[in-house]
Amino acid sequence: MMQFRGTSGVGPDRSRAAEGGTRSLRLHHLLVAASVLMPAVLFAVAALNNRMDVLREGQAGVARTVTVMDEHARKVFETGELVLGRVDDRIRGMGWEEIAAPETSAFLARLKAPLEQVVSVWVTDAEGVVRAGSHGWNPEASIANREFFQAQRERDAGLFVSAAFWGRATGASSFALSRRHVSADGRFDGIVHIALSPDYFTRYYEASAPRGAHVAALLRSDGAVLARVPEHSEAAARLPPDSRLLRQIAERPEGGSFLGVTGKDGVERAYAYRRVGNYPVFVAHGVDKSALLRRWHDNLRLFGAVSGVASFMLLLVSWLALRGVQTERATMLRLRAALANLRQETRQREAAEQRVRQAQKMEAVGQLTGGIAHDFNNLLTAVLGSLHLLRKRLPAGDERAARLLENALQGAQRGASLTQRLLAFSRGQALRPQAVDVVALVRGMSDLLRSSLGTGVRLETLFPPGIGAAHVDANQLELALLNLAVNARDAMAGQGQLTVFAREERVAASPAGGELRPGAYVVLGVTDTGMGMDEGTLARCVEPFFTTKGVGKGTGLGLSMVYGLAAQSNGRLVLRSRPGEGTTAELWLPRAEEAAARGAPAPVPEVAWPAQDTPGRRTVMVVDDDPLVLASTASMLEDVGYAVVEAASGRQALEILRAGAKLDLVLTDQVMPGMTGVQLGMELRRLWPGLPVLLGTGYAERAELSRSGLPLLGKPFAQAELVQAVEACLGAAAPGSGAAAGPPASAPAGGTVVPFRPVEGRSA
Structure with missing residues (x-):
């Protein structure tokens, strides 16, 4: 007794020591985690701030580039406007014959020569016929269909900037600046225009834009692209109406910047744009966001290296401290592990013993059931035989006696049906397949199903009209359906809905080894609203003796019996289930017509009974x-x-x-x-x-x-x-093949062995 009290006094001290060791270990774990998390958090904060700084600086650089592009484009357009003014001053007051003189074209050529951005200079009459130009041209050609000519003919458009086009005389891509030429009385009398080179602008953008993936463009307010870097095709000469750049220009026509996607390439860029003076054109510049973030990635590598070194040092110190605590707890952990192993082995041994007891119990129950069924069959054979003979000898007109006799026969037949189920449980039952109306079978056992399910489960049936007969043992099918219903009731804990349904299916020709032969099948199934099964349980649920129910609540033979019935009937059992979604079980059974076509045993035809006083009776x-x-x-x-x-x-x-x-x-x-x-x-x-x-x-x-x-x-x-x-x-048997009187011969002369055809019975 004193030793017991001493042990109990040490227990609390050991518990407090273990609790203190646990708290110390938890603290050191927190230190180790902090040595990793704190540098990581600081690194993330610094990285985010640096990213925003890099993007701001990148956008500022884009805006500065747009300012340079604006100044350049403004000078070009101002120069073009001056050239148009000089040409207009030169031809003012001249007639068209004088304008068409070679001296005017020579003047235009001298005017164009020092201007790299100018492709050509032209003077056109009111019919669109060129009268003077800085290049040679086809006198019969007309520019009446050109955009810049039509705009000036319809009204005084001022300085009009056209979309890019291909010059027929110069053989080069260009866009035009045009001005209206009027007669002395103010009527439209042709235009003066110069063609500017888009290549001049693209060369400038390529030389002046910063390195990296970028785009630069000169465009009109309606989205027509005059010049662009990188080069584009004719199909891309105009921005779509829903372009974000056009929307920004419409909202802020003087200029602005934004970050987004504007092209069909889907690339996100930092954009800036500005209107070129008072001209209806804009310059825009965009740099790929990935190019802007390249410097940020370089900074990340630097920050990561510094953060990694700091984290490593902190982690090393925390780890050394943690090792000391772990060494102190090593003995306690080993003791606890040994105790846990002992408990696990004990549980495994107890579980193994329980499984052995369960298997022995089921084997004993099976033997007992088979023996009881055999004795009952013998008793019922005598009872049924005697009742049938009694019915034949019952006096006519005694309705009460006939009714009592029929009740006795029905009771004996129900007892015979019960023995069939007992034999099926003990695996001593041979199948007796026949054509079975599954709908009538289910309706006939509806009272049994409802009583088995209990008041908490609602039973519903779904039977389409015209369901054919299945080739199956009716008694075994009843037992299988009852097993499925009871399993569903247990899965729903006695509360829910059970749906019994039937349908017809046809299996087409399948590869060798398919589960079902091609042909027509009757599908009888049940669906519950229970807890369902996971994949592991679903894979093993048809194994004999496998059950998820507690000991004494299930044999584990129900689904295996159903599976065996389906397989023996040349069908199959299909199970579908998910946790929380209930379970559906389907019995695929051959249609009676298909089974007969495959050579299934036909029912034994009725034969005439011999008369009682027939001479030479058997x-x-x-x-x-x-x-x-x-x-x-x-x-x-x-x-x-x-x-x-x-x-x-x-x-x-x-x-x-x-x-x-x-x-x-x-x-x-x-x-x-x-x-x-x-x-x-x-x-x-x-x-x-x-x-x-x-x-x-x-x-x-x-x-x-x-x-x-x-x-x-x-x-x-x-x-x-x-x-x-x-x-x-x-x-x-052959006529006269019965046993003759006298002792048998070991090898009778002339004896014939006649093969016999087995007659299927209800049990085996």
């Missing part, structure tokens, strides 16, 4: 260890005219045959003490090869039955099913 031996089943089966056969020999075991059946009994068929149970029905059938085939053997069973190992090749009759069976199965086996 003899059937019934072998069963259950006296009730033995008596009931014998009574049903005798009722339709068969002679019956009874045997309580396989040994007794062999003794009766060795004693000389002559039989036409042996109907034997499967599960019997000492010798099973399959073992008896193999022995009979060896000793009496021509004797037909029919296996009646309510539960058996399917592998053993498939290897035996014996025809099957599932329990419980009605009298009609019993007679049909017996007639089918007798019809498949």
Whole structure:
């Protein structure tokens, strides 16, 4: 006791020490983070400020370049205006014959010669015919269609600046400055114009603009480009009406600057523009934003180097301090890690033990279920057989007795349906596919679905008209639908909506290895509004024994049974789910017509029962260890005219045959003490090869039955099913192939082994 109290006294000290070590470690972590974050924050602030400074300086440089371009363009236009004035003074008062004299053209050539920016000088009469020029020209040519001529003819446009054009006489690109020439009485009498060279401006812009990616332009207020660097094509000789540069000019015609995209190239630039004097033209200059930021990138590298060194030094100091704290905590961490590993191993061992217990429980439940189903099948065989015989002997007119008898039959048949579900759970059930109306099936079990779902789940059905029949085992389909509904109810925690739907689909020819064969399918599905499944759960949900429910709340066999039913029916199970969006499960089943076309087993046709007193009637031996089943089966056969020999075991059946009994068929149970029905059938085939053997069973190992090749009759069976199965086996045997009296020969002379066609029963 004293040792216990001493240990508990040390506990708080150790806890406080660990808490203090945690706080110290957290502080050093903060120091390490600060040694990285603080230089990074300072670097980011400095970088942003420097970026704004670089952009401001770049925009200021663009504005200075535009000022230089404006001064240059103004001088050019002023010179052009002076030239036009001198020409107008020279020809004032002259007639056109005098103007057309060679002396006038010589004067124009001398006037143009020293002016590099001028391409040519011209004088044109009122018809657009050139009368004098600084270059040679075609006297028959007319410029009446030129923009600068038409503008002056319509009105006195003052000094008119035209768009760029290709000069026919000079063979060079140019744009014109024109002035109206009037007669003595003030009428329009032609124009005087000079052609200016765009190349002169582009050479100047290329020489005067700063280095780097840029654009420079001389343009009219309507967007017509007179000169541009870099050079452009004819298609780009005018800015579009929605150009941002034109919008800026319209808002601030005197000049301004902005940052944005104006061209089709999508490049962002810093622009500045200015109007050239009083002329209707503007100069504009733009530098790529990336070129302006190039100096900022250089500064970033410098700032980054300084910040990196400072951060490294701070980080080194903080790391050294952190190492000291971590060394102190190393022992405590190792102890905690060892304890965590021990707890993890304990949890894993407990989980493994729980899985083993779960598997053992499910195996035991499966065996118990199969055994119970077998015993119930035997009881129901006797009950159903006796009830059918009783109904045939019931006096006519006793409606109350008939009604009570029908209630008993329906109860026994419901019990038979229950045993089918039990056998399906224990995997002892063979499928009996047939044409099933899925819509009628769902409506017939709607009460069962509603009672299974509870009052909190709303059930809805969506069935389009004309849904065809599916080729499937009806009982197994009911069980599969019930399993899906219960799973959906659990996923919705008993609250939500379950929708049962059906539709038809057609699968086209698919590559080898496809999940479904080409053909028509009936799709029966359910959709819930539950929690849904993630990808990992969805990938494993059809594995046997995999379940997301707690222990005792689910077997993990429901979806695996549904998956097996779909696969055995030549269909498939399709699951779609997302967390929070619910789950949709679809059963794709072949249409009955398609299954029949593929060679699916057809229903056994009804046959006429033999009369009870027919001469030479057939003899059937019934072998069963259950006296009730033995008596009931014998009574049903005798009722339709068969002679019956009874045997309580396989040994007794062999003794009766060795004693000389002559039989036409042996109907034997499967599960019997000492010798099973399959073992008896193999022995009979060896000793009496021509004797037909029919296996009646309510539960058996399917592998053993498939290897035996014996025809099957599932329990419980009605009298009609019993007679049909017996007639089918007798019809498949050769006449006179029954067992003769006396001991069997090891190799009978002339004996014939007749192959038998299995008759599908309800269970295997």
